Amino acid sequence: MAVALALGSSALGAFLQVVFDRMATKEFGNLFRGRKKDEELVLKLKTNLRAVGAVLDDAENKQTSNRYVKGWLEDLHDTIYEADDLLDEINTEALRLKVEAKCNNSTTQVSALNYSSSFSNDFLGKMMPQIEKMVARLDWFIQQINPMGLQVVAPKMQSCRTPSTSLVDEATVYGRDADKEKIIKMLLSESANGVNFTVISVVGLGGIGKTTLAQLIYKDKRVQNHFPTKAWVCISEDYDAARITKELLEGLDIPLPDTSENLNSLQVKLQLELTGKKFLLVLDDYWNRAFNDWDKLRVLFKGGLQGSKIIVTTRDEKIALMICKKESIYSLDLIAEEDCWSLFEKHAFENKDGDQRLELEDIGKKIVKKCARLPLAVKTVAGLLRSKTTAEEWEDILVSEVWTQTDNEDDILPALRLSYSHLPSRLKRCFACCAVFHKDFEFRKEEIIHLWQANDLLEPPGENRGIEQIGEEYLRELRLRSLLEQSTDGLFLMHDLVNDLARAVSRRYCYRLEDTDLEHGKIGSISYFSYHPCPRDTFNKFEFLRETKNLRTFLPLSKGDDGNRLSQKFLHEMLPKFRSLRFLSLLSYAIFKLPDSISDLKHLRFLNLSSTLLETLPECICTLYNLQTLLLSDCKKLEELPVSSAKLINLSYLDISGSPLKKMPLYMGRLRNLSFD
Numbered sequence: 001m002a003v004a005l006a007l008g009s010s011a012l013g014a015f016l017q018v019v020f021d022r023m024a025t026k027e028f029g030n031l032f033r034g035r036k037k038d039e040e041l042v043l044k045l046k047t048n049l050r051a052v053g054a055v056l057d058d059a060e061n062k063q064t065s066n067r068y069v070k071g072w073l074e075d076l077h078d079t080i081y082e083a084d085d086l087l088d089e090i091n092t093e094a095l096r097l098k099v100e101a102k103c104n105n106s107t108t109q110v111s112a113l114n115y116s117s118s119f120s121n122d123f124l125g126k127m128m129p130q131i132e133k134m135v136a137r138l139d140w141f142i143q144q145i146n147p148m149g150l151q152v153v154a155p156k157m158q159s160c161r162t163p164s165t166s167l168v169d170e171a172t173v174y175g176r177d178a179d180k181e182k183i184i185k186m187l188l189s190e191s192a193n194g195v196n197f198t199v200i201s202v203v204g205l206g207g208i209g210k211t212t213l214a215q216l217i218y219k220d221k222r223v224q225n226h227f228p229t230k231a232w233v234c235i236s237e238d239y240d241a242a243r244i245t246k247e248l249l250e251g252l253d254i255p256l257p258d259t260s261e262n263l264n265s266l267q268v269k270l271q272l273e274l275t276g277k278k279f280l281l282v283l284d285d286y287w288n289r290a291f292n293d294w295d296k297l298r299v300l301f302k303g304g305l306q307g308s309k310i311i312v313t314t315r316d317e318k319i320a321l322m323i324c325k326k327e328s329i330y331s332l333d334l335i336a337e338e339d340c341w342s343l344f345e346k347h348a349f350e351n352k353d354g355d356q357r358l359e360l361e362d363i364g365k366k367i368v369k370k371c372a373r374l375p376l377a378v379k380t381v382a383g384l385l386r387s388k389t390t391a392e393e394w395e396d397i398l399v400s401e402v403w404t405q406t407d408n409e410d411d412i413l414p415a416l417r418l419s420y421s422h423l424p425s426r427l428k429r430c431f432a433c434c435a436v437f438h439k440d441f442e443f444r445k446e447e448i449i450h451l452w453q454a455n456d457l458l459e460p461p462g463e464n465r466g467i468e469q470i471g472e473e474y475l476r477e478l479r480l481r482s483l484l485e486q487s488t489d490g491l492f493l494m495h496d497l498v499n500d501l502a503r504a505v506s507r508r509y510c511y512r513l514e515d516t517d518l519e520h521g522k523i524g525s526i527s528y529f530s531y532h533p534c535p536r537d538t539f540n541k542f543e544f545l546r547e548t549k550n551l552r553t554f555l556p557l558s559k560g561d562d563g564n565r566l567s568q569k570f571l572h573e574m575l576p577k578f579r580s581l582r583f584l585s586l587l588s589y590a591i592f593k594l595p596d597s598i599s600d601l602k603h604l605r606f607l608n609l610s611s612t613l614l615e616t617l618p619e620c621i622c623t624l625y626n627l628q629t630l631l632l633s634d635c636k637k638l639e640e641l642p643v644s645s646a647k648l649i650n651l652s653y654l655d656i657s658g659s660p661l662k663k664m665p666l667y668m669g670r671l672r673n674l675s676f677d
């Protein structure tokens with residue numbers, strides 16, 4: 001399979017390939033024809049990029065133990081992003097000339113070359129000094145290679161996995177039967193002393209399988225029958241009473257009150273709905289130690305019918321003691337050695353025949369020992385070994401120093417770290433980018449594939465595979481390695497600890513606003529930015545983003561609540577300054593009009609304006625020649641598209657479902673490969 005073949009290990013290496021691809025197009029070459037001096041400079045740029053590219057793998061390996069190398073790599077990362085912007089800008093100008101040539105004279109096919117010879121001296125006059133600076137900066141990086149002892153290492157060949165027919169059934173759980181029965185017994189028992197509801201807390205390490213166990217119990221037939229009223233909510237690290245209440249109401253299929261922003265009215269509603277009912281609520285992953293918050297929350301449940309139960313899963317024993325009686329605490333233990341082995345076998349040995357198995361079993365047993373009976377670790381390392389077929393490769397994993405690294409500042413499980421470091425280089429970037437999603441966030445396939453595509457993380461589509469298929473293969477690879485999970489309704493999500501890993505590897509360039517750990521001096525490097533939209537998102541909320549230089553993704557994460565408002569000042573004054581943006585989503589904001597300056601975002605590939613209140617789009621949006629995806633679904637006021645929409649020659653996906661468009665602009669049919677929804 002193509003993904004597995006794309007070897008090379010550093011994440012930045014995959015990006016460098018993207019940069020080379022930009023210089024490899026015909027249009028790019030044509031621009032410089034007959035400009036000897038400029039051509040030489042471009043050649044020098046390529047040579048320099050190759051020189052740093054050759055030592056990237058070595059640098060990535062050494063960065064954990066050498067902070068100078070780490071700094072070098074980080075600065076280089078930013079520099080390559082800037083180089084990419086420069087080259088993309090040149091390509092965009094070539095694209096502009098091509099489109100305009102076509103549009104200014106629609107009857108004849110005017111050769112793009114004719115226009116490139118008239119390619120404005122002004123434009124190149126502006127770009128070439130920047131390329132020159134870039135070359136000089138790269139010279140500086142090259143000078144450091146020898147002093148830091150960086151070397152060219154030959155890529156290690158990995159065996160290529162034969163495509164498997166099906167994914168492992170992730171639902172099978174090992175070694176939890178006894179635990180399950182005990183907890184179900186606690187649930188089904190009537191409370192002795194006449195209290196209305198009982199809290200049972202399941203306590204255990206991260207990765208031990210608390211949520212999995214709770215799900216097993218929640219889905220059990222006996223439990224289903226016993227509790228007609230049930231809801232599940234993920235609490236996670238940032239405790240938000242309004243969100244929890246809302247999600248409980250949604251889980252109980254109760255329509256939200258009209259004043260759904262008002263915490264008090266939400267809570268009154270919930271409390272009323274639960275009164276006199278026998279309910280089961282699961283509060284998954286509780287972190288909040290504040291007694292006050294718990295006290296306020298539990299009031300909502302007090303009207304329940306006797307025998308109602310609340311399961312709270314948490315890593316923190318102190319929390320368990322705070323919220324329930326000692327006898328209602330269930331401490332989840334590690335799973336037994338045999339169960340570890342069964343779990344491992346199931347995930348690692350699929351597609352391996354008898355002989356292979358025999359050869360690998362002994363090493364496998366030793367590897368399982370290193371996982372310290374933690375199911376998540378076993379599953380992840382098994383997922384990694386699934387694609388490795390030789391004893392040498394298995395030995396490599398067994399003796400890896402990652403198992404014993406103690407200076408692991410992020411506290412990431414060794415098995416997870418290993419799994420990441422063995423990902424092919426493109427997948428590393430795709431995985432790291434998932435850090436934009438907060439814990440427990442469930443995303444749709446399309447959302448992640450668009451995000452990857454807009455950021456050039458996927459390989460270019462080929463003859464027989466479109467971008468969507470490529471995206472699906474990547475998703476599958478990540479699932480096989482247990483780095484992503486798929487829920488029963490087809491949404492994707494990450495285990496908490498895997499989310500921590502994604503955050504750790506993308507720490508410098510991926511930032512979620514709700515995280516508190518923004519390191520000083522880091523802002524300049526942020527490329528991916530996500531946050532929760534609020535009813536009033538003011539200018540101040542985003543002001544710190546002024547300092548970013550490479551912001552490529554701007555992503556509000558919302559579950560489709562509309563009525564959120566974005567500051568006009570932000571929209572008009574700040575947004576157009578994020579010149580590097582590739583992915584922009586303004587979903588569900590009550591926006592009536594986009595500023596013309598949106599057309600300054602020349603690099604934009606993806607624009608989601610769904611569920612906004614736009615009546616028209618500015619005409620100049622048609623000069624976003626790189627735009628591939630434009631989502632305009634459920635724009636209830638949008639009646640027409642800009643006249644020259646046909647200029648958007650890279651547009652391949654347009655979603656206008658649920659928008660009352662009256663007619664399509666002329667020449668839309670010329671857009672090759674445009675698909676609609």
Ligand SMILES: *[C@@H]1O[C@H](CO)[C@@H](O)[C@H](O)[C@H]1NC(C)=O
Pocket residue numbers: 097100101104115
């Ligand atoms: C196409 O026409 C527009 C105005 O009609 C002009 O501004 C632009 O420079 C022309 N483009 C080319 C490539 O001639």
Ligand SMILES: *[C@@H]1O[C@H](CO)[C@@H](O)[C@H](O)[C@H]1NC(C)=O
Pocket residue numbers: 104105106107108
């Ligand atoms: C377009 O090309 C045709 C044929 O070459 C020419 O007759 C016409 O004048 C051109 N139109 C414009 C607007 O340049």
Ligand SMILES: *[C@@H]1O[C@H](CO)[C@@H](O)[C@H](O)[C@H]1NC(C)=O
Pocket residue numbers: 111113114
């Ligand atoms: C430029 O355009 C003219 C027609 O306007 C054509 O005859 C000529 O071959 C073109 N030049 C190139 C290099 O394509």
Ligand SMILES: *[C@@H]1O[C@H](CO)[C@@H](O)[C@H](O)[C@H]1NC(C)=O
Pocket residue numbers: 195196275276302303304305
């Ligand atoms: C239990 O719920 C009933 C209503 O269902 C309520 O009247 C009673 O006060 C509750 N008991 C406690 C201890 O809160």
Ligand SMILES: *[C@@H]1O[C@H](CO)[C@@H](O)[C@H](O)[C@H]1NC(C)=O
Pocket residue numbers: 446447450560585587588608609610611631
């Ligand atoms: C675009 O916005 C809509 C409306 O909020 C949302 O449902 C959808 O998931 C978004 N699409 C992508 C691909 O992000």
Ligand SMILES: *[C@@H]1O[C@H](CO)[C@@H](O)[C@H](O)[C@H]1NC(C)=O
Pocket residue numbers: 462463466672673
């Ligand atoms: C259009 O799609 C087909 C197959 O889906 C592909 O072969 C072709 O290269 C695409 N063309 C463009 C311009 O993207």
Ligand SMILES: CC(=O)N[C@H]1CO[C@H](CO)[C@@H](O)[C@@H]1O
Pocket residue numbers: 025095605625626628649650
């Ligand atoms: C970003 C992107 O897909 N750009 C493409 C736009 O279309 C031109 C030609 O049609 C391609 O060469 C670019 O790669």
